[in-house]
Amino acid sequence: MTGARGDQELVRFTLLGPLEVRMNDVDYAPTGPKVLQLLALLLMRAGQVVDSETIIRELWSQHPPRSVRKTMQTYVYHLRQCIERNGLAGSDVLRTRVPGYVFKVDPEQIDVFTFRRMFRRGRDLMADGRPAEAAKTLRAALALWTGPAMSNVPCGPVLSAYAVDLEEQQHAARYLRIQAEIDAGQHWDLIAELRSLVTENPHDEGLHGQLMRALGLSGRRLEALEMYRELRAKLNEELGLEPCADLQRLQQELLSVGR
Known part of the structure:
Protein backbone atom coordinates (compact mmCIF):
# COMPACT_ATOMS: atom_id res chain seq x y z
CA MET A 1 0.00 0.00 0.00
CA THR A 2 1.35 3.45 -0.82
CA GLY A 3 1.09 6.62 1.21
CA ALA A 4 -0.46 9.89 0.02
CA ARG A 5 2.96 11.28 -0.93
CA GLY A 6 3.47 8.49 -3.46
CA ASP A 7 6.38 6.94 -1.57
CA GLN A 8 6.37 3.27 -0.72
CA GLU A 9 5.41 3.40 2.94
CA LEU A 10 4.53 -0.01 4.32
CA VAL A 11 1.57 0.06 6.68
CA ARG A 12 1.55 -2.45 9.52
CA PHE A 13 -1.62 -3.79 11.12
CA THR A 14 -1.32 -5.42 14.53
CA LEU A 15 -3.95 -7.64 16.12
CA LEU A 16 -1.77 -9.69 18.51
CA GLY A 17 -2.33 -7.23 21.33
CA PRO A 18 -4.21 -3.97 20.82
CA LEU A 19 -5.33 -3.31 17.25
CA GLU A 20 -3.05 -0.68 15.78
CA VAL A 21 -2.46 0.70 12.29
CA ARG A 22 1.04 2.07 11.91
CA MET A 23 2.91 3.89 9.19
CA ASN A 24 6.37 5.30 9.94
CA ASP A 25 5.81 4.52 13.64
CA VAL A 26 2.68 6.70 13.78
CA ASP A 27 -0.59 5.12 14.94
CA TYR A 28 -3.59 5.73 12.68
CA ALA A 29 -6.13 3.33 14.19
CA PRO A 30 -9.74 4.57 14.39
CA THR A 31 -11.04 5.40 17.84
CA GLY A 32 -14.77 4.64 17.42
CA PRO A 33 -15.50 1.20 18.91
CA LYS A 34 -17.74 -0.02 16.06
CA VAL A 35 -15.33 1.19 13.38
CA LEU A 36 -12.46 -0.48 15.24
CA GLN A 37 -14.52 -3.67 15.47
CA LEU A 38 -15.26 -3.54 11.73
CA LEU A 39 -11.58 -3.05 10.90
CA ALA A 40 -10.57 -6.00 13.08
CA LEU A 41 -13.06 -8.27 11.33
CA LEU A 42 -11.92 -7.20 7.86
CA LEU A 43 -8.26 -7.66 8.82
CA MET A 44 -8.86 -11.14 10.19
CA ARG A 45 -10.38 -12.02 6.81
CA ALA A 46 -7.99 -9.89 4.72
CA GLY A 47 -8.22 -10.62 1.01
CA GLN A 48 -11.59 -12.37 1.42
CA VAL A 49 -15.07 -10.98 0.97
CA VAL A 50 -16.78 -10.56 4.34
CA ASP A 51 -20.51 -10.69 3.72
CA SER A 52 -22.83 -8.11 5.22
CA GLU A 53 -24.63 -10.68 7.38
CA THR A 54 -21.37 -11.62 9.10
CA ILE A 55 -20.58 -7.95 9.73
CA ILE A 56 -24.04 -7.35 11.17
CA ARG A 57 -23.77 -10.41 13.42
CA GLU A 58 -20.38 -9.25 14.70
CA LEU A 59 -21.36 -5.63 15.31
CA TRP A 60 -24.79 -6.19 16.88
CA SER A 61 -25.06 -9.90 17.69
CA GLN A 62 -28.76 -10.66 18.23
CA HIS A 63 -29.88 -7.03 18.57
CA PRO A 64 -29.35 -5.10 15.30
CA PRO A 65 -30.85 -1.60 14.99
CA ARG A 66 -33.91 -1.03 12.82
CA SER A 67 -31.93 0.54 9.96
CA VAL A 68 -29.07 -1.92 10.33
CA ARG A 69 -27.76 -1.90 6.75
CA LYS A 70 -27.69 1.86 6.53
CA THR A 71 -25.92 2.03 9.89
CA MET A 72 -23.40 -0.60 8.76
CA GLN A 73 -22.71 1.38 5.59
CA THR A 74 -22.12 4.46 7.73
CA TYR A 75 -19.43 2.62 9.70
CA VAL A 76 -17.83 1.44 6.45
CA TYR A 77 -17.81 5.05 5.26
CA HIS A 78 -16.19 6.23 8.52
CA LEU A 79 -13.53 3.53 8.20
CA ARG A 80 -12.76 4.57 4.62
CA GLN A 81 -12.55 8.20 5.71
CA CYS A 82 -10.17 7.33 8.54
CA ILE A 83 -7.92 5.37 6.19
CA GLU A 84 -7.94 8.03 3.46
CA ARG A 85 -7.50 10.90 5.91
CA ASN A 86 -4.22 9.40 6.99
CA GLY A 87 -2.94 8.79 3.48
CA LEU A 88 -3.49 5.03 3.45
CA ALA A 89 -5.30 4.89 0.08
CA GLY A 90 -8.52 3.73 1.70
CA SER A 91 -10.81 3.64 -1.34
CA ASP A 92 -8.46 1.14 -2.99
CA VAL A 93 -7.89 -0.93 0.13
CA LEU A 94 -11.47 -1.24 1.40
CA ARG A 95 -13.53 -2.39 -1.58
CA THR A 96 -17.22 -3.15 -1.96
CA ARG A 97 -17.69 -6.66 -3.25
CA VAL A 98 -21.08 -8.38 -3.37
CA PRO A 99 -22.27 -9.61 -0.91
CA GLY A 100 -20.10 -7.43 1.38
CA TYR A 101 -16.63 -5.91 1.60
CA VAL A 102 -13.01 -6.97 1.17
CA PHE A 103 -9.83 -5.49 2.70
CA LYS A 104 -7.07 -5.79 0.10
CA VAL A 105 -3.61 -5.71 1.68
CA ASP A 106 -0.56 -7.94 1.63
CA PRO A 107 -1.04 -10.52 4.43
CA GLU A 108 2.54 -9.85 5.54
CA GLN A 109 1.38 -6.39 6.63
CA ILE A 110 -0.80 -8.07 9.29
Missing part, protein backbone atom coordinates in the same frame (compact mmCIF):
# COMPACT_ATOMS: atom_id res chain seq x y z
CA ASP A 111 0.92 -9.61 12.29
CA VAL A 112 -1.61 -12.46 12.56
CA PHE A 113 -0.67 -13.81 9.16
CA THR A 114 3.06 -13.40 9.86
CA PHE A 115 2.65 -15.27 13.15
CA ARG A 116 0.79 -18.14 11.51
CA ARG A 117 3.37 -18.44 8.73
CA MET A 118 6.25 -18.53 11.22
CA PHE A 119 4.40 -21.03 13.40
CA ARG A 120 3.99 -23.36 10.42
CA ARG A 121 7.67 -22.92 9.59
CA GLY A 122 8.60 -23.81 13.18
CA ARG A 123 6.54 -27.00 12.99
CA ASP A 124 8.20 -27.95 9.71
CA LEU A 125 11.67 -27.39 11.16
CA MET A 126 10.84 -29.58 14.16
CA ALA A 127 9.56 -32.31 11.85
CA ASP A 128 12.85 -32.07 9.92
CA GLY A 129 14.86 -32.57 13.11
CA ARG A 130 16.19 -29.00 13.30
CA PRO A 131 15.16 -27.91 16.81
CA ALA A 132 17.60 -25.00 17.18
CA GLU A 133 16.28 -23.35 14.01
CA ALA A 134 12.71 -24.14 15.04
CA ALA A 135 13.24 -22.52 18.43
CA LYS A 136 14.62 -19.36 16.83
CA THR A 137 11.70 -19.14 14.40
CA LEU A 138 9.10 -19.75 17.10
CA ARG A 139 10.66 -17.19 19.45
CA ALA A 140 10.37 -14.61 16.67
CA ALA A 141 6.74 -15.60 16.07
CA LEU A 142 5.83 -15.28 19.74
CA ALA A 143 7.62 -11.92 19.98
CA LEU A 144 4.87 -10.50 17.74
CA TRP A 145 2.45 -10.79 20.66
CA THR A 146 2.18 -7.67 22.85
CA GLY A 147 -0.87 -8.70 24.87
CA PRO A 148 -4.21 -10.51 24.51
CA ALA A 149 -5.41 -10.59 20.92
CA MET A 150 -7.43 -7.51 19.90
CA SER A 151 -7.37 -6.27 23.49
CA ASN A 152 -8.77 -2.81 22.64
CA VAL A 153 -11.58 -4.12 20.42
CA PRO A 154 -15.12 -4.73 21.75
CA CYS A 155 -15.37 -8.21 20.25
CA GLY A 156 -18.70 -9.67 19.20
CA PRO A 157 -19.36 -13.36 18.50
CA VAL A 158 -17.24 -13.63 15.34
CA LEU A 159 -14.16 -11.83 16.66
CA SER A 160 -14.46 -13.58 20.03
CA ALA A 161 -14.13 -16.93 18.25
CA TYR A 162 -11.09 -15.64 16.35
CA ALA A 163 -9.54 -14.38 19.60
CA VAL A 164 -9.96 -17.78 21.29
CA ASP A 165 -8.40 -19.50 18.27
CA LEU A 166 -5.44 -17.10 18.29
CA GLU A 167 -4.83 -17.63 22.01
CA GLU A 168 -4.84 -21.40 21.43
CA GLN A 169 -2.33 -20.99 18.62
CA GLN A 170 -0.14 -18.85 20.86
CA HIS A 171 -0.23 -21.54 23.53
CA ALA A 172 0.65 -24.24 20.99
CA ALA A 173 3.51 -22.17 19.57
CA ARG A 174 4.91 -21.54 23.04
CA TYR A 175 4.70 -25.23 23.90
CA LEU A 176 6.48 -26.16 20.66
CA ARG A 177 9.13 -23.47 21.21
CA ILE A 178 9.90 -24.87 24.66
CA GLN A 179 10.08 -28.40 23.28
CA ALA A 180 12.43 -27.20 20.55
CA GLU A 181 14.71 -25.58 23.12
CA ILE A 182 14.72 -28.73 25.23
CA ASP A 183 15.63 -30.79 22.17
CA ALA A 184 18.34 -28.26 21.32
CA GLY A 185 19.95 -28.76 24.75
CA GLN A 186 18.78 -25.51 26.36
CA HIS A 187 16.95 -27.23 29.22
CA TRP A 188 18.85 -25.36 31.95
CA ASP A 189 17.56 -22.01 30.70
CA LEU A 190 13.92 -23.14 30.69
CA ILE A 191 13.42 -24.24 34.29
CA ALA A 192 12.50 -20.84 35.75
CA GLU A 193 10.12 -20.03 32.89
CA LEU A 194 8.47 -23.43 33.12
CA ARG A 195 8.01 -23.15 36.89
CA SER A 196 6.17 -19.88 36.33
CA LEU A 197 4.01 -21.37 33.57
CA VAL A 198 3.15 -24.41 35.68
CA THR A 199 2.09 -22.13 38.54
CA GLU A 200 -0.17 -20.22 36.14
CA ASN A 201 -1.54 -23.44 34.60
CA PRO A 202 -1.67 -25.97 37.45
CA HIS A 203 -3.59 -28.62 35.47
CA ASP A 204 -1.62 -28.37 32.23
CA GLU A 205 0.03 -31.79 32.02
CA GLY A 206 2.02 -30.85 28.93
CA LEU A 207 3.81 -28.03 30.75
CA HIS A 208 4.37 -30.28 33.77
CA GLY A 209 5.94 -32.85 31.49
CA GLN A 210 8.24 -30.28 29.92
CA LEU A 211 9.39 -29.06 33.32
CA MET A 212 9.94 -32.62 34.53
CA ARG A 213 12.01 -33.38 31.44
CA ALA A 214 14.03 -30.16 31.78
CA LEU A 215 14.74 -31.00 35.43
CA GLY A 216 15.71 -34.55 34.59
CA LEU A 217 18.09 -33.46 31.85
CA SER A 218 19.61 -30.94 34.26
CA GLY A 219 20.48 -33.66 36.79
CA ARG A 220 17.55 -32.85 39.08
CA ARG A 221 15.71 -36.16 38.73
CA LEU A 222 14.39 -36.22 42.31
CA GLU A 223 12.76 -32.82 41.86
CA ALA A 224 11.10 -34.06 38.67
CA LEU A 225 9.76 -37.16 40.44
CA GLU A 226 8.48 -35.06 43.33
CA MET A 227 6.66 -32.87 40.79
CA TYR A 228 4.98 -35.95 39.38
CA ARG A 229 3.92 -37.08 42.85
CA GLU A 230 2.43 -33.67 43.66
CA LEU A 231 0.62 -33.42 40.32
CA ARG A 232 -0.80 -36.92 40.68
CA ALA A 233 -2.13 -36.10 44.16
CA LYS A 234 -3.69 -32.85 42.87
CA LEU A 235 -5.36 -34.54 39.91
CA ASN A 236 -6.71 -37.35 42.09
CA GLU A 237 -8.01 -34.99 44.75
CA GLU A 238 -9.49 -32.29 42.52
CA LEU A 239 -10.56 -34.17 39.40
CA GLY A 240 -10.48 -37.87 40.26
CA LEU A 241 -7.95 -38.47 37.46
CA GLU A 242 -4.56 -40.08 36.97
CA PRO A 243 -1.77 -38.31 35.04
CA CYS A 244 -1.86 -38.86 31.30
CA ALA A 245 -0.01 -41.75 29.67
CA ASP A 246 2.85 -39.50 28.50
CA LEU A 247 3.54 -38.33 32.04
CA GLN A 248 3.37 -41.88 33.38
CA ARG A 249 5.95 -42.97 30.79
CA LEU A 250 8.15 -40.01 31.69
CA GLN A 251 7.96 -40.97 35.36
CA GLN A 252 9.06 -44.49 34.49
CA GLU A 253 11.96 -43.13 32.44
CA LEU A 254 13.09 -41.00 35.37
CA LEU A 255 12.77 -43.91 37.77
CA SER A 256 14.79 -46.18 35.49
CA VAL A 257 17.70 -43.73 35.48
CA GLY A 258 18.28 -44.30 39.18
CA ARG A 259 18.26 -48.09 39.00
